């Protein structure tokens with residue numbers, strides 16, 4: 462599968478077309494917007510880029526943020542986008558359908574739909590650390606850069622590309638780690654276990670997706686998630702231990718986990734969780 466393999470199967474490892482109706486909503490979301498991945502590691506094995514679409518609701522805007530070391534390109538497909546940037550968002554520019562926007566690393570900015578009536582649609586490209594290619598030490602470095610819950614750190618696109626809500630649940634279950642455990646509290650063997658779980662889980666789903674697309678199944682990407690271990694399986698038995706899968710509902714997110722496998726049997730209460738997570742739910746990034 463890597464470019465150093467001697468044997469290539471160009472039929473399955475070659476050029477890929479991702480149809481507009483096969484985009485994957487399992488990617489970090491922001492209120493007022495819908496983001497869908499087209500090109501990422503999970504879908505096509507992309508190593509250094511992420512591409513997809515974002516629909517910005519009328520009048521919606523992001524908070525001020527930056528994308529860390531990542532470079533981003535936005536292409537406006539429909540509507541009018543307004544960008545503000547600078548330490549106090551003091552600079553403004555607008556882009557119409559057909560225009561490109563380049564966002565350099567670390568520039569504080571805000572994206573706004575400049576129309577009160579019309580949704581804006583943009584295509585997005587950006588770089589990111591590819592978790593499948595990260596060594597344990599690269600992975601550790603990104604993970605403990607800030608002290609956050611594992612759930613948030615794994616789904617932070619500034620740290621890792623291509624791990625959305627669903628895959629992060631599956632990864633944490635495979636690693637037998639609580640979604641609320643803080644990144645800086647992890648022991649070395651836990652980091653190694655998590656690193657292995659990221660690679661195994663993503664590789665598994667890449668393979669499943671390939672088989673599915675090669676078989677030309679017309680179903681949407683969501684259908685194959687029925688085979689996941691915990692994600693989207695509230696109250697169903699954990700495939701490892703048989704205990705019912707639990708969930709945490711927070712804002713528009715849901716996190717699924719197995720208490721027996723991941724939290725020593727402890728249930729993570731929604732209410733105490735909201736307090737704990739207040740500023741630490743998966744980041745509402747960005748674009």
Ligand SMILES: [Zn+2]
Nearest residue numbers: 699702719722
């Ligand atoms: Zn279990």
